[in-house]
Amino acid sequence: MSGTLNIGRLFGIRLKIHFSWVFIFALVAGTLAISYLPTAYSGWPTPQYWITGIIASALLFACVLAHELSHSLEAMRRGRKVTSITLFFLGGVSQIEEESRSAGEEFWVSVVGPLASLVLAGLFLLLFLNFRGGNSSITALTQYLAIVNLAIGIFNLTPAFPLDGGRVLKAAVWKLSGNEGRAVTISSVVGSGVGFAMIALGVFLLFSSNQYTGIWLVIIGWFIQSSAASVRKQRDSKTALSGRVVRDAMRGDVPTVEPGTSILDLLESRMATELELAYVVVLGDTLQGLITVTDVKRVPIEARRFTWVSQAMTPASKVATLPPDAPLEEGLGILANRRIGQLVVMEDDKPVGLLTRAGVVRVMEVSNILPHESRNSETIDE
Ligand SMILES: [Zn+2]
Known part of the structure; x- marks a missing residue:
């Protein structure tokens, strides 16, 4: 991805931030401070909304990073090389060199990400239950992070390539059919289908009351659809080159x-x-x-x-x-x-x-x- 900034290294993996991340960071913090928090917790002084919003946004991205790190560490544990993790406006991507060598490897490297998000959701839920009734900023933060991590975990399990769930689907087809090429085809076609369905639903919502959700669905659907299509194209060129030196x-x-x-x-x-x-x-x-x-x-x-x-x-x-x-x-x-x-x-x-x-x-x-x-x-x- 071009337009990225190196922010450091973790476990030997380069961490990078794409410029679109700055936009989404501000958007999350702003939405929380202006709309979500004042509705859910009235009566705070204005700076408290902003400080809580900014901390929540930072913690959210730490959670996204934890999700990506779990993919990367599992891949490294299995002997694959991970060069970088990039955070961008739709989350994160791990740059893992080489493809999975087996269906089992594909399954585990893919599934640990959503699992990490679900575990984080559980942890924040426990914290929320523990702090509820006390400091209202901490209550708001833990509640918000529990909900968002749950949403990230479930969304990523959608069986739409290139989302984690699509890779899990690919691993399953691969395991059952013994044919990786077919598994890529099936999971990426399903991915395109889900992508187009999201775009259609998004366009529909654009003409109803929920325009904000509509825009996001169109963006995410388009991203999924085009990624699925490029995976198929890559698979075709791989097939054409396989066996060649x-x-x-x-x-x-x-x-x-x-x-x-x-x-x-x-x-x-x-x-x-x-x-x-x-x-x-x-x-x-x-x-x-x-x-x-x-x-x-x-x-x-x-x-x-x-x-x-x-x-x-x-x-x-x-x-x-x-x-x-x-x-x-x-x-x-x-x-x-x-x-x-x-x-x-x-x-x-x-x-x-x-x-x-x-x-x-x-x-x-x-x-x-x-x-x-x-x-x-x-x-x-x-
Ligand atoms: Zn993931």
């Missing part, structure tokens, strides 16, 4: 340049005639870096004569590389996640190829018109 899509005639070449030289005597977008920088057989059109563009025109490729390139330590027998899916994942145009294919510490987006797309296009074998029917179960 980087070698199938890479180009072996790697254009190379030496680090001591000047940028002007590279531009005038190489790029201008060869029309290449990227050059692998080598000294003998050793990878030194990668220089692309974008890097060249960044060097001011007047400095090009006296700037060397080694000064403008991405150094080898930061160049994305893969061995030729790595799955092509992994290559596509790196290109997409790091938003780069190409990666260097390395074998025995030597650059042997260049994998570009165009190369991956070519393999995908051809695979899509090939007769469909059941290539995605491998089953791994516990």
